[in-house]
Amino acid sequence: MLVGGGLGRTPYLGPTIRRSLPARHLLSYLQAILRVYNRHGRRDNLWKARIKVLVASLGAEEFARQVEEEWDRTDKAAIDLPDTELARIRAAFAPLGFQTLPRVSTVFEAARSEDRGLARFVRNNVVAHKIQGYAIVKIALKAPGETPGDCSAEQMDIVADLAERYSLDEVRVAYEQNLILPHVRLDEIPGVYQTLLAAGLATPNINLISDIIACPGLDYCALANARAIPIAQDIARMFADPELAEDIGELKIKISGCINACGHHHVGHIGILGVDKKGEEFYQLSLGGSGEDDAALGQILGPALPADRVTAAVDNLVAVYLRERHGAERFVDTFRRTGLNPFKEAVYADAH
Amino acid sequence: MPTLIRWRDGAASTDADPFARVDDDVPLPEGDVIVSLARFQREGDLLLSQQRRVGVVVEAGEAVESLAYDLPQISVVALAFPKFRDGRSYSAAMVLRTRLAYAGEVRAVGDVLLEQAPFMIRCGFDAFEPADGTTSDQWTRAGHRFRHVYQRAADALTPAFAERGAQ
Numbered sequence: 001m002l003v004g005g006g007l008g009r010t011p012y013l014g015p016t017i018r019r020s021l022p023a024r025h026l027l028s029y030l031q032a033i034l035r036v037y038n039r040h041g042r043r044d045n046l047w048k049a050r051i052k053v054l055v056a057s058l059g060a061e062e063f064a065r066q067v068e069e070e071w072d073r074t075d076k077a078a079i080d081l082p083d084t085e086l087a088r089i090r091a092a093f094a095p096l097g098f099q100t101l102p103r104v105s106t107v108f109e110a111a112r113s114e115d116r117g118l119a120r121f122v123r124n125n126v127v128a129h130k131i132q133g134y135a136i137v138k139i140a141l142k143a144p145g146e147t148p149g150d151c152s153a154e155q156m157d158i159v160a161d162l163a164e165r166y167s168l169d170e171v172r173v174a175y176e177q178n179l180i181l182p183h184v185r186l187d188e189i190p191g192v193y194q195t196l197l198a199a200g201l202a203t204p205n206i207n208l209i210s211d212i213i214a215c216p217g218l219d220y221c222a223l224a225n226a227r228a229i230p231i232a233q234d235i236a237r238m239f240a241d242p243e244l245a246e247d248i249g250e251l252k253i254k255i256s257g258c259i260n261a262c263g264h265h266h267v268g269h270i271g272i273l274g275v276d277k278k279g280e281e282f283y284q285l286s287l288g289g290s291g292e293d294d295a296a297l298g299q300i301l302g303p304a305l306p307a308d309r310v311t312a313a314v315d316n317l318v319a320v321y322l323r324e325r326h327g328a329e330r331f332v333d334t335f336r337r338t339g340l341n342p343f344k345e346a347v348y349a350d351a352h
Numbered sequence: 353m354p355t356l357i358r359w360r361d362g363a364a365s366t367d368a369d370p371f372a373r374v375d376d377d378v379p380l381p382e383g384d385v386i387v388s389l390a391r392f393q394r395e396g397d398l399l400l401s402q403q404r405r406v407g408v409v410v411e412a413g414e415a416v417e418s419l420a421y422d423l424p425q426i427s428v429v430a431l432a433f434p435k436f437r438d439g440r441s442y443s444a445a446m447v448l449r450t451r452l453a454y455a456g457e458v459r460a461v462g463d464v465l466l467e468q469a470p471f472m473i474r475c476g477f478d479a480f481e482p483a484d485g486t487t488s489d490q491w492t493r494a495g496h497r498f499r500h501v502y503q504r505a506a507d508a509l510t511p512a513f514a515e516r517g518a519q
Binding site: 027035038039043073075078079081082084085088 | 412413438439440442443444446450451503504513516517
């Protein structure tokens with residue numbers, strides 16, 4: 001059980017307060033967590049009235065102790081779901097009607113060795129499925145120069161059709177502002193790819209530098225201090241060459257137009273935060289964050305930059321990475337090894 | 353005097369409040385009184401020995417558990433909502449009903465709003481001093497806004513999973 005993580009103006013990684021909990025006790029344990037928070041969380045300051053603030057101020061160990069104490073006093077049988085209800089819920093997630101398929105699809109293998117576009121798409125956008133003969137197809141809504149996460153009604157109709165015909169009626173929306181067809185038979189991937197390509201939906205850049213998360217920013221949002229979308233578009237255009245993007249490899253850029261961090265900038269390999277300096281849009285860069293299993297909060301690179309210097313700064317950061325990287329190291333791995341300095345020097349070189 | 357709304361057997365009704373709320377620095381009048389937790393801790397033994405009913409106001413930051421020993425003799429526990437978004441008294445009500453098995457009146461006082469009626473009732477409140485001028489008819493309707501519930505709480509509602517099982 002991880003409690004007290006969150007982004008926004010005070011980002012925290014959630015500490016683990018309990019290593020494991022039987023599924024049947026989930027509700028009573030959650031109630032204990034929320035009761036401790038409700039009774040002891042801060043009320044004097046709206047910004048500090050957060051569970052993450054309570055956990056950080058008590059320390060994870062003390063918070064865990066209070067939760068366990070509360071939980072011990074809880075009438076668990078009254079709160080927890082009976083096994084029959086858990087079984088009913090599980091049945092709603094029963095395995096779908098997967099076919100028994102060969103592990104290798106000759107149709108698929110032949111198509112990807114002939115079509116370099118398909119091969120690239122498969123390298124970046126297709127992930128192995130736990131069921132043999134199936135794959136997960138990710139649809140990047142990140143064509144360079146377009147608004148991250150946007151697609152038209154016509155495109156969405158095409159995706160819905162594909163889901164119905166080739167993905168067991170399922171399409172998912174990912175927090176990365178992309179779509180996912182989770183259950184595609186390998187045999188069908190070449191056809192699905194062709195349909196996506198014709199619809200402008202086959203951008204082969206999942207997890208690459210142009211697969212940028214951006215909040216709506218000042219273009220749409222009343223809270224924003226700065227625009228996020230044009231920054232994302234500029235960066236994606238600069239790295240539109242798929243060869244270059246693939247050479248750079250996994251690099252997650254996340255952009256928020258204000259401190260509320262809807263774009264998750266704290267956990268971007270490169271995070272970009274829009275700030276307002278006397279009515280002008282500035283952007284603060286941070287490096288080394290991750291929202292994956294290697295979760296980390298990014299470190300601020302240096303003083304915020306004006307809008308017209310952001311893309312060049314990203315270019316500088318990438319150049320440092322390409323120069324410093326060892327073997328197959330990702331951007332974030334190189335950063336973790338070298339620290340902030342080489343990156344900082346490159347971006348602020350002309351400031352000296 | 354604020355309107356007192358009581359919730360009994362699934363319906364709200366308006367009632368005269370027999371209790372006088374007595375501030376800490378005021379001499380105690382005759383009759384039924386509601387006093388602060390601090391005053392109860394000082395004068396509780398005396399009050400409980402007199403021929404009157406006694407209630408205690410527990411502020412949002414105070415631990416309702418500190419009343420545990422005297423609860424059987426306390427007629428009203430009034431739980432305060434300093435602001436509508438300060439939800440500490442919901443937890444206090446749950447603790448009173450489900451952990452301390454308190455069977456007396458649990459009254460919501462302070463910034464008590466109609467929108468919160470269903471939640472307060474679920475947590476075991478059965479008397480309310482609304483701050484928004486709402487009527488008992490409105491409270492009855494609000495108390496029945498949702499027919500089904502997912503979880504057991506301090507009221508008698510049967511959760512959906514148990515209703516399904518009974519079908």
